[in-house]
Amino acid sequence: METISMRLYRILADEIISGTVEPGASLEENAISERFKVSRTPVRQALRELANAGLVELRPRKGGVVISISLDELADTLEALGELEALCCRISAERMSAVQKKQLELFHLQGVECMEHGDEDGYLELNAKFHQLICTGAHNKSLAESIEKLRARLNQFRAAQGGVERRLAQSHDEHEAIVNAILASDAERAYLAMRNHANRLSVHVLEVMRERQVSHAA
Structure with missing residues (x-):
């Protein structure tokens, strides 16, 4: 269940990103x-979360x-996260256990x-588990922590990916390529x-943010 502080955080973050605030x-x-x-008390917690998100x-x-x-700063951070996730995928192709590979395939x-079945919410939930498993499969704590910090900083911005991830067929094809490469232990292909995959999502996020800023300025 969503707490009061998290509800406040979500609402205020959306208002900041959209340019309303x-x-x-x-x-x-x-x-x-x-208001x-x-x-x-929950207001202070929400503000702390907003500060953690930058x-x-x-x-x-x-x-x-x-x-x-x-x-420009958003683009830089998205690029860094994309490269780290790609590196994580490369290492996972070499280090993932047989059990983890089977879980990824599942x-x-x-x-x-x-x-x-047109279950978009279910797909997005599995998408998060999919990417987290790849991160875990690299068996590199420092890399995982770096990715987690960037994800936290970009959390609300990457929420704009929801629209593009709902293009399920395209996302499926990209996941298919990732899974096949990892199962084949092909690090470079992974x-x-x-x-x-990351670059497509980043381009979409930047497009959404640019459109929101232009719309607000108009």
Whole structure:
């Protein structure tokens, strides 16, 4: 069940990313508490989560200030994450256990079933498990931690991937290439397949963000 603080975080993050709340705007604890008719405790937690996501800068006893969101900085971070995920996929092709490979194949097959039944939410849930298993399969703690930090920083921005991941057939084909490469222990092919997948998603996120900013400016 979604907590009050996470609901506030999600709503405020969406408003910041969409441009409804502009860079430099103050997010005062009292004002947010009054707006949503909640105590200041979940408000403080939501603001901390926004700060962890790189969306606001906290000000002691004053709430937070919305950080300016640069498309160039977003592009840089997406590129870094894509390269790390591709590297992770390359290593996983060499290190994944037989059990993990079987689990990856099962996630992919379950995704196909979701696609055939038009279960978009189920597919997206399996998609998250699919990518997490590949990260785990590399058996590299430092790499996993680096990816997790970037994912946390990009969490709300990458939510814009929802639209493109709902193009289930295209996502399925890209996952198919990734699975086949890992099952064949072909490290280089796995790297290229994941990088292609990540790059497509990154391009989509940047397009969505650019359109939102242009729309808001108009």
